[in-house]
Amino acid sequence: MWGGRFGSGPDPIMEDINASIDFDRQLYRQDIAASKAHAAMLAKKGIIAAQDAKRIAHGLDTILSEIESGKFAFKRALEDIHMNVESRLAELIGPAAGRLHTARSRNDQVATDFRLWLRDAIDEIDGALAAFQRALARKALDHAATVMPGLTHLQPAQPVTFGHHLLAYVEMAARDRGRFANARARLNECPLGSGALAGTSFPIDRAMTAKALGFARPTANSLDAVADRDFVLETLSACAITAVHLSRLAEEIVIWSSPLTGLIRLSDKFTTGSSMMPQKRNPDAAELVRAKTGRVVGALTGLFVVIKALPLAYQKDLQEDKEGAIDAIGALALSLTAMTGMVGDMEPDAARMAAAAAEGYSTATDLADWLVRTLKLPFREAHHLTGRIVAKAAEAGVALDKLSLKTMQAIEPRITKSVFDALSVANSVKSRKVYGGTAPSNVRRQAQRWLKRLGKKTGKETAKKP
Ligand code: ARG
Numbered sequence: 092m093w094g095g096r097f098g099s100g101p102d103p104i105m106e107d108i109n110a111s112i113d114f115d116r117q118l119y120r121q122d123i124a125a126s127k128a129h130a131a132m133l134a135k136k137g138i139i140a141a142q143d144a145k146r147i148a149h150g151l152d153t154i155l156s157e158i159e160s161g162k163f164a165f166k167r168a169l170e171d172i173h174m175n176v177e178s179r180l181a182e183l184i185g186p187a188a189g190r191l192h193t194a195r196s197r198n199d200q201v202a203t204d205f206r207l208w209l210r211d212a213i214d215e216i217d218g219a220l221a222a223f224q225r226a227l228a229r230k231a232l233d234h235a236a237t238v239m240p241g242l243t244h245l246q247p248a249q250p251v252t253f254g255h256h257l258l259a260y261v262e263m264a265a266r267d268r269g270r271f272a273n274a275r276a277r278l279n280e281c282p283l284g285s286g287a288l289a290g291t292s293f294p295i296d297r298a299m300t301a302k303a304l305g306f307a308r309p310t311a312n313s314l315d316a317v318a319d320r321d322f323v324l325e326t327l328s329a330c331a332i333t334a335v336h337l338s339r340l341a342e343e344i345v346i347w348s349s350p351l352t353g354l355i356r357l358s359d360k361f362t363t364g365s366s367m368m369p370q371k372r373n374p375d376a377a378e379l380v381r382a383k384t385g386r387v388v389g390a391l392t393g394l395f396v397v398i399k400a401l402p403l404a405y406q407k408d409l410q411e412d413k414e415g416a417i418d419a420i421g422a423l424a425l426s427l428t429a430m431t432g433m434v435g436d437m438e439p440d441a442a443r444m445a446a447a448a449a450e451g452y453s454t455a456t457d458l459a460d461w462l463v464r465t466l467k468l469p470f471r472e473a474h475h476l477t478g479r480i481v482a483k484a485a486e487a488g489v490a491l492d493k494l495s496l497k498t499m500q501a502i503e504p505r506i507t508k509s510v511f512d513a514l515s516v517a518n519s520v521k522s523r524k525v526y527g528g529t530a531p532s533n534v535r536r537q538a539q540r541w542l543k544r545l546g547k548k549t550g551k552e553t554a555k556k557p
Contacts, residue, residue, distance in 0.1 A: 092174045109407075110167045112175060114414045119158050121207035122172050123151045125200065128303035129283060130191055132296050138194065143187040150184040151176070171410075172204070173197050194295050196287035198317040198405040203282045205413060207304060209326050212420045213275045217268055219427035220333070224264045225545045226434040231257040232538035236531035238516050239354060239444040240453060247451025250516045253439050254534040261541055263336045270329035278322035281306035285313035288404035318404040320394065320412045327391040327416055330423050334387035337426050341381040344433060348374050354444050355437045376433060380426040387423055390415035448516045452481045452491050457522070461513040466505050476503050 101109070127148050134144030154176055157163040169175045174197075180188040231254035241251035281301035284291060290313040297309035310316035347354040348362075357374055365371035397411045455477050462473035479502050484494050492514040499506045512518055524530040 092169070092178065106167055109170055111171045111410050111413065112165050112167055112169065114417055115172045115201075115204075115410075116158075116165055116175070117417055118172050118204045118208050118413075119176070120155070121204040121211070122176055122200070123155050125203045125207065125283065125300075125304060126176065126191060127151050128300045129195055131303065132299045133190070133193055133293075135299065136294055136296055138293050138295065139190045143190050146184045146187045147180065147191050150180045150188065153183055154179050171197070171201075173200050194286070194291040194293035195283065196285075196317075198287050199282045199285040199313075201410075202285070202317055203304070206278050206280075206282070206306075206322055209278060209322065209416070209420075210275060210305075212424075213271045213326060215424060216330070216333070216420065216427070217271055219424055219431070220264050220268050220271075221545055223427050223431045223434070224261045224541065226431045227257045227261045227264070228538045228541040228545065230434055230437075231255070231261070231534060232542065234439060234441075235534040235538060236517075236520075237439055237441050237444060238448045238520055239439070240448045240450065241529070247447075247453045249456055250448040250453050250519045251529040252520050252531055252534050253444065254531070254538060255529040257434070258534060258537055258541070260336065260340055264333075267329065267333040267336060270332060271326070274322070274325040274329050276307075277325065279305075279307045280310045280316075281308070282310050282316035284309060285316040288314055288317050314404045318401075318406075318409075320398055320409060323412050323416050324391065324394055324398070327387070327394060327419060330419050331384075331388045331391045334384040334419075334423055334426065337423075337430055338381045338384040340430065340434075341377040344377040344437065345374050345381070347439075348372075348377070348437070352447070353440055354447065355439050357433065358436050358438075361433050361436050376429045380429055383422040383426050387419040390419035445516060449490060449492075452484065454491055454514045454516060454519050455481050457513040457519045458491065458510065461510050462503065462506075465507075465509070466503070 130139070130144045130147040130151075133139040134141045154163065157179070163175075163179070165175055166178070169178050177188060177191060180191065234253040234257070237253040238250045239253045239256065240247045241249045241256075281297065281304060283300045283304075284295050284297040301307070301309045344355070344357070346352055348357050357372070357377075361374070361376050362372040363375045365373065393415050394412055397408050401408055458480065459470065459473040459477040462468045462476060463470050466473075468476070480494065480499055481491065483498055483502070484491050487494065487498075492511055496506065496508050496510075499510065513522075520529050520531060522530070524533060526533075
């Protein structure tokens with residue numbers, strides 16, 4: 092494809108280090124679509140003959156079906172997807188194939204292909220995130236009033252509802268989707284026509300190819316278009332944040348499903364046994380989601396280092412943008428599907444959750460608030476008195492609501508028995524009706540709002556990436 096000025100062939104190690112076909116073959120659909128758009132435009136502008144464009148399009152369609160039916164012979168000697176396709180095109184249609192690369196370089200070609208590939212990947216991830224949100228919101232609605240221990244510093248802090256906790260992840264996923272949408276909007280410009288780096292002297296119509304491929308517009312600077320990969324960095328950043336979010340829920344599932352806490356149960360569908368210890372039910376899927384975060388963050392970090400200090404314009408270093416990104420997107424898509432499955436599968440042990448929610452004097456803040464509300468004490472003073480009451484309870488080895496009124500009155504004589512209403516876990520969550528708070532009525536409303544907003548399954552969600 093480029094051997095005109097070369098005397099001998101490359102050293103075998105050159106093929107090993109140079110070839111990208113082992114991973115960029117995954118861009119075949121995008122590569123063929125971009126070539127078809129380019130050929131059609133060349134014909135429309137009279138740069139190649141209409142007859143040749145027709146042959147090219149037909150040949151490309153044949154190649155597409157060859158690849159999809161597994162009949163295509165990928166060759167490492169042909170380096171990458173672009174040259175594999177073009178070489179096969181020459182076999183299929185003869186000399187007309189050689190006209191396809193008019194006014195084009197692999198540099199603008201690969202930048203176009205990868206933008207198209209990432210755009211599809213983003214759409215797939217967005218659908219998977221929506222399905223994840225839907226599973227969370229459904230479970231949240233079922234458990235709008237199921238109380239669980241709310242933790243800070245992993246210590247019992249205040250009771251919350253399980254539904255409220257799950258909806259926290261719906262919010263995170265919504266922001267994740269926003270980041271993907273932003274990345275998608277910015278990457279949606281077409282590099283075709285940038286050539287190797289300087290543009291082209293042929294009278295091409297860049298708006299036409301951009302439009303044919305669903306891009307919002309052509310890129311405005313040819314050097315930037317072939318040299319930059321911030322569209323990959325940005326997408327990977329969104330992936331990394333999403334993966335980190337998933338890892339937090341994965342970790343919580345591991346903690347909650349451990350018999351040490353016993354807050355939830357995963358069914359046989361999402362647990363595995365041990366080959367030695369017959370009693371085990373291990374949350375492997377959650378652990379692997381937690382771990383796959385490493386790949387995703389690693390791909391982002393790796394690409395930052397590749398691009399750092401890279402002079403303009405295209406450098407072969409940029410070929411290293413794809414392997415990590417493709418792997419990271421795959422890992423994230425898989426993690427999302429596994430998490431959606433686990434969220435639907437997990438069932439809280441409501442009695443255990445309620446008992447755990449009451450442990451650790453978790454309604455102490457409610458007692459302090461009662462003192463503020465009923466006795467009009469300043470909060471600081473109420474906090475101090477409550478601390479003394481908690482100390483008494485700890486001394487007696489009982490929960491706050493098991494302390495006698497007398498003991499409390501010894502610390503603050505104006506306390507009446509209505510204080511006990513404030514000490515129940517159910518009343519504690521019920522009272523937190525502030526917008527964004529954990530009250531079951533809020534959680535129910537928010538879960539319903541999300542379910543309505545998320546609507547029915549979209550086509551996108553079920554679409555499979557090649
Ligand atoms: N496989 C290459 C890549 O992924 C395609 C571009 C090659 N360009 C070049 N000038 N050798 O970056």
